[in-house]
Amino acid sequence: MDIRKLDRAAVLETVRILEQADPQDWDLPTPCADWTLRQLVAHMxxxxxxxxxxxxxxxxxxxxWRPAALxxxxxxxxxxxxDTVLDAFAPPGVLTREFVLPEISDTLGFPASVAIGFHFLDYVVHGWDLARALGVSLDLxxxxxxxxxxxxxxxxxDERRVGPAALFRPALRATPGADVLDLVLTALGRPPDWTADAARRPFTAPRG
Structure with missing residues (x-):
């Protein structure tokens, strides 16, 4: 499994999805609680x-690691x-490095393959967030x-999934026959049936 190839596919898919956004779309709600599309993209x-x-x-x-000014x-x-992150992951020697990721641990370093795996998973899920917010497909x-x-x-x-700073929410029960992407989402606490209309009603969605 080439984690950099997988990560590149996930990141480029987020770019493709955002290319479909119209100017008025940046204020749309997203599956990340309290974040508009603009706020989510600033985080990403x-x-x-x-x-x-x-x-x-x-x-x-x-x-x-601060949200970017867009x-x-x-x-x-x-x-x-x-482009910046894909270029940073591209050099052949990068997989021999240790990454410091203070938002995950301020004491541990992570092998590059593990760290890039975190990034990959995040952008598969955030790709879904973007697609749902915009009402378009996620093509992976x-x-x-x-x-x-x-x-x-x-x-x-575990308890690290509870609270406002949690990266993911407690896992949800998957429906029988759920497809692979839905299994990813429910494992990380995201309801696959999320819609923007539901978000406009009182509801607390998983935060990204």
């Missing part, structure tokens, strides 16, 4: 910059962030979805 772009910094050995600086052209700002091949499920099932389902 900031994480791209943070992971790129981690690949270069600078991940301990919390400032590099300015008047959020799509271009996001594309730039996506079976191998990518199946790899995401492997990573999702490794995420501990």
């Amino acid at each position: 772009a900031g994480q791209h910059h943070g992971f790129a910094a981690a690949a270069a050995g600078n991940g301990a600086d919390l400032s590099v 300015g008047d052209d959020p799509l271009t700002a996001y594309r730039t962030a996506a 091949d079976d191998a990518t979805a199946e790899a995401a499920l492997v990573f999702a099932l490794r995420v501990p389902d």
Whole structure:
């Protein structure tokens, strides 16, 4: 399993989805609680910059993980962030490095393959968030979805999923016959049937 190839596919899919956003769409609700599309994309772009910094050995600086300023052209700002992280992961020697990811642990370093796996899973899920917010499809091949499920099932389902700072919510029960992507979502606490209309009613959706 080439984690960088999988990650690249997930990231480029998020770019493709955002290319379909109209100017008025940036205020749409998303499956991440209390985040509009613009706020979610600012978070995603900031994480791209943070992971790129981690690949270069600078991940301990919390400032590099801040949500990105998107300015008047959020799509271009996001594309730039996506290119930055993909370029950072591309050098052959990157897989021998240790990444510092302070939002996950301020004491442990992570092997590059594990760290890039975290990033990959996050962008499969955030790709779904974007697609649901915009009412478009998320197009990932079976191998990518199946790899995401492997990573999702490794995420501990414990007290760390409770509270406003939780990266994921407690796992949900999957419906019988659910497809692979739905299994990824329910494993991480996201209801696959989320809709923007439901979000406008009183409801607390999983935070990304």
